[in-house]
Amino acid sequence: MSDAPKVRGAIPREKEKKGEIKFITVANKGTREQLELLTAMKNIVSRHLPNMALDYISRIVYDTVYHESLLLINCKDNKPFGGICFRPFPTQGFVEIVFCAVDSTQQVQGFGSYLMQHLKKEIQSRGIYHILTYADNQAIGYFMKQGFHKHVTLNKERWQGYIKDYVEATLMECVLHKNVEDYTDVPSTIKKQRDALQSLIGQVSKSEIRPGLTCFKQGIPKIKIEEIPGLKETGWKPDIH
Template sequence: MEAALAQKRKANALASLGKEQEASFETETETETDRQKFKKIDDTDVKNAKGGSENNSSNSTNLPVTVSAPVPAPASKSASAPGPAIAQNYKYKSKNSYSKIRRCIIQNDGKPESMVKLIGLKNLFSKGLPKMPRDYIVRLVFDRRHKSLAILSSDADLERNPAVEGTDDEIVGAICYRAYHEMKFAEIAFCAVAQSQQVKGYGTKLMNLLKMHAVTEGVEYFITYADNYATGYFKKQGFTRTITMPKSRFHGLIKDYDGGTLMECYVHPSIDYTRIPEMIKAQKEYILDRVRDVSKSDKVVYPPLPRGWTPDGQARANANANGNGNVNANGNSLEAGSGAHSGNSLRKNTRGGKTKTGMIIPTLSSRGNEAALRAMAIPGMAEAGWTMTDLLASTAAAKDNDRQRNHLKSELLTIIRKVEDQQFAWPFREPVDTTEVTDYLGVVKEPIDLSTMDKRIRKGDWYKSKQHLQVDMMMMVNNCKAYNDATSQYFECATNLEKFLKVIFQDA
């Protein structure tokens, strides 16, 4: 009896020690320098963590993830899923492909099989995230407040290599996270897929499964600090740099990383994230049905054109029928003095005019205009809703202009991406929060940042050339130098960015 009590006291002491260590660790601000100071965790620490969690074994969550029925939406958000009603009532014709994926939630619950998987997670994250200190990875993976959703080897892989089952090599990919249930959000710490299993869609499947599982835990938001190489992945998974969650909910709880980009994702409780492709297909079918309902082009059938029919011949026929030799290419007679042409030809020097029916005839200044007028002479074209503007937009000249604009847009976006990828670009990625920096607008009259430039490029024709973008870039640098002291890190970042811009725009 005394031996049992002594063992219990020892376990409680270890658990208490572990909690104290974790609490002190969570209050630290994580920078790249601080990470190197973490004490290396050896096998003894892992054994203590296992022993200290015996009293918490009843909280084990090493169970398969359920994705069958979404939890009702919380009162703060609407429960109606976005999209048309047909998408919500859509009956899936195929079996969910996610049902074949072997996955589990891994947590330090003290069980031997969990410890094996935790070691597998440590190896996976260490290989997939080589720049992350290994002792830091071990500390978070074995922390009892962190969980990991892992995808395991498929049944087919286990048939080919049965020795993998139950070992640390069984894990294909995983996401380590910590949920703050009181604040209804979770912080993603690590995300990695085994190198041999990459480019197979496991990254997307991991995130979709995690979102489905998060709903069962009452999580409304995911938040993470993404490095320059991971921002693209998180964007594809629905994360954004615009933080809509109140700062008071996560401030002081999550770890800060210098150079990382804070990103957020709202988890909608009514969306089945494992059925996204089928939902999009249902919405597309609904939109096409609506287009067919309002469209007129498929409801009126015109007889086939007679053999030898030409737009010129149609124009002459309409002119003879109207007793007027002055017609446009659509067979409509023109008012006197409107620059009409005879029906036997369509000349490039034809002037613009207006028909008696009110149709505007543009000036024929190119072969594209002439071809458009010929097309408008075909019976049913105007009735189907086609206009000269539509036809001219499809001409070679219009396509060349579109290609030039798209090429410039692509070049400008590439420059934005190159600047964002630099370590010294972190102060310029988002607009300055003037609610916190209240005197900023008193010093800087024209605020500008990389995200604003990105929106301007994507929206349309704001920037006519690379030089135009360079002007905004330099204004961003000068704004930073004007507001910040020359000894600050912001001023140093602005100086480095100015040097980088000289290199990147040297051929502009």
Template sequence: MCTRKKLADKDLRNENANHSEEQQYGTRLRLLNNDGSRDNLILLTGIKELFATALPHMPAQYIARVVYDRNHYSLAIVRDPVKVVGGICYRPFLEKSFIEIVFFAVDSDQQVKGYGTKLMNYFKDYIKDTFNITQFLVYADDFACTLIPKVKYRQIRQILEKQKQAVKNKIAQTCKPPIIYRGLECFKNGVKSVDPMSVPGIRISGWTPQLEKQAKDIKRMSHYLVMKEIFNRLKSHPSSLPFHEPVNGDDVPDYYDIIKDPMDLSTVSKRMENNRYRSLLEFAIDMQKIWNNAKIYNKSDTIFYKSAVELEGIFREAMFLKGVRL
């Protein structure tokens, strides 16, 4: 049983001055427990109805039993006079040093006003400051939450804004005024190319050909290894042999009359090594052309058509697992 501690009604209107409705009707926080008083029972009934509406698959009898249980407490956002628009029902386990959150809901019409975040932040600070407890258990979400003692959760937005501004100020202090150089005049005289390191400003910037090569290698590494893995798996498959090289037009005279956008594994490989694919999707589009072309040109009872279908299935599954849907 938790020691009874009153949380004074908190007027939220100052923090939501942009919402004329809140200025007009008033919004406050209430800490509720079934102490038998008429006012608390009225608000507990309101929060019970809120949970029942927000959690339609939860038995109404169970919600009522928990909300009215004297071992459970509720922190509610109440809009004057007695309209409950958000609430958290919880049970303290002081001997175990954790709080169990049983229900948490906000009226669907009020969610756009940020009541959910505001309510949770007040709840975190209240529990942390009142009971010196930093562990939450939330069965519905199947995870436990740990509070950071030094953080004032009601001030998170202001803290982040200050940090953001501090970073901007630091960047501004370290940035130097831009140096503008005259354009190169040598090209007017017929010069076709110049050594990049001879261009004013290039050397000062710290750029080198080696840095550019490293940047390109790093950029492609994020998806190159994935492409290579999938490509090698398909190329080594016994059914892939007909697709290793471009179709020979001498052997199949009408092929290029029918197939206007040919593709094969050797072409895909060259494009991979030349860093032509900027994303997995671009790689997937070329690979898919191989299977599509084979199904367009060949009849469904041929080995080429059946091989294309088999490889396409393997390929599409591999791409799906990497987050690319075709």
């Protein structure tokens, strides 16, 4: 059995490599294909948010000017089963997530996390490094797992008045970092960090295996701490407790 740590999004990442799923960004330009994909997205959101007015969902998802949708597609039938509807504010330096949903039959497999990773990659490619969203109480946990926090660091003058306020929802922010090469390849990033850390540890630590103490077998009940072989070489001093 592999001792590699489980990484959020490992299952969908493997499916993407096998060509079973794909991610596409759709802006409504009125083509039949776009309308069919966005209709599927609208239906997913309406099922996910049954208390939200359908006309409002439709107005946002079908918007031809401001909003786009990153869709998670099943390659077998070319139909979406998840997506994120977002609005970029490039001059203000942020993107607003309006809707984020995955079909209930596909949840708890990491698709939601991997979908967010793809959005981060897309946003980063546009030179934008802040994502804002209003999360209801049920969604706060999900967004926190994706690196969002309740303390918004983006200057308030950059976003206030640009995004819609929601009742009983919490404004959350995710800050992207330029030094992350690919947000969809988290395991590779983690491995590089671990390798760098191990290299630094190796540079400052001295490792040497010594034989165990034999004094107790010889009938000596105790010895002084400083007499333990190799202890002084580690930097230990009598005044260290």
